Amino acid sequence: MSQYPRTFSHIGLSVPNVDAAVEFYSKVMGFYVIMPPTDVTEDDSDIGVMCTDVFGPEWRKLRIAHMATGDRVGIELFEFDGNYPPENNMDFRRNGTFHFCIQDPDVEGLVEKIVAAGGKQRMPIRYYYPGEKPYRMVYVEDPFGIVFELYSHSYELTYSSGAYSSQGQDPSQTDE
Known part of the structure; x- marks a missing residue:
C-alpha cells in the first residue's frame, strides 16, 4: 500500500x-x-x-x-x-488537543473582530521573521473559552522557512 x-x-x-x-x-x-x-x-x-x-x-x-x-x-x-467549562482552557501539559489554527492574512483585523464579539486576545501578535517576512501569529479565545491560533500565512510556508532558527535560516543548511 x-x-x-x-x-x-x-x-x-x-x-x-x-x-x-x-x-x-x-x-x-x-x-x-x-x-x-x-x-x-x-x-x-x-x-x-x-x-x-x-x-x-x-x-x-x-x-x-x-x-x-x-x-x-x-x-x-x-x-x-x-456541559461545563474546563478549569483550565489552556492545559497544554495535558495530553490531547489544546488548540487548532485558522489562517487569515489580516490577523490584526480578525483579532479585533474576535475581541469585539466577546473573545480574548491571549498574547501580542508576533512575527516569525521580524523585519524580514510578514508571517504573524497570535493565540486567541472565542467567547466560549475555546483557545485557537491565528496565522497570517500557511503552515507549510511558515515552517519550511526555518521559523525557529535565530535568523530564519534552516540550521541544517549552515556551513559549519
Missing part, C-alpha cells in the same frame, strides 16, 4: 450554546453553515445509536451544527446536556 498524507476532514468543538457558537463562527470567522443546529436524543435512531457508541450510555441529548471553512474543513459544534 502506498504511503500518502491524509487530508483533514473536521474538528468537533464542545460549546455551551450551539446557536451562539454558530453566530460567532459564521459572522466573525466567516464559516459556512452546512447544517443548522439540530437536536439529537439518545434513542434507537441511526444517529442516536452512533452517539451512544461514541459517548456511552446516558448521554441523553445534544444539539449539533455543522459548518465549513473556506478550504472545506468541517467544524462540528456540539452542545451537550449538562
Whole structure:
C-alpha cells in the first residue's frame, strides 16, 4: 500500500450554546453553515445509536451544527446536556488537543473582530521573521473559552522557512 498524507476532514468543538457558537463562527470567522443546529436524543435512531457508541450510555441529548471553512474543513459544534467549562482552557501539559489554527492574512483585523464579539486576545501578535517576512501569529479565545491560533500565512510556508532558527535560516543548511 502506498504511503500518502491524509487530508483533514473536521474538528468537533464542545460549546455551551450551539446557536451562539454558530453566530460567532459564521459572522466573525466567516464559516459556512452546512447544517443548522439540530437536536439529537439518545434513542434507537441511526444517529442516536452512533452517539451512544461514541459517548456511552446516558448521554441523553445534544444539539449539533455543522459548518465549513473556506478550504472545506468541517467544524462540528456540539452542545451537550449538562456541559461545563474546563478549569483550565489552556492545559497544554495535558495530553490531547489544546488548540487548532485558522489562517487569515489580516490577523490584526480578525483579532479585533474576535475581541469585539466577546473573545480574548491571549498574547501580542508576533512575527516569525521580524523585519524580514510578514508571517504573524497570535493565540486567541472565542467567547466560549475555546483557545485557537491565528496565522497570517500557511503552515507549510511558515515552517519550511526555518521559523525557529535565530535568523530564519534552516540550521541544517549552515556551513559549519
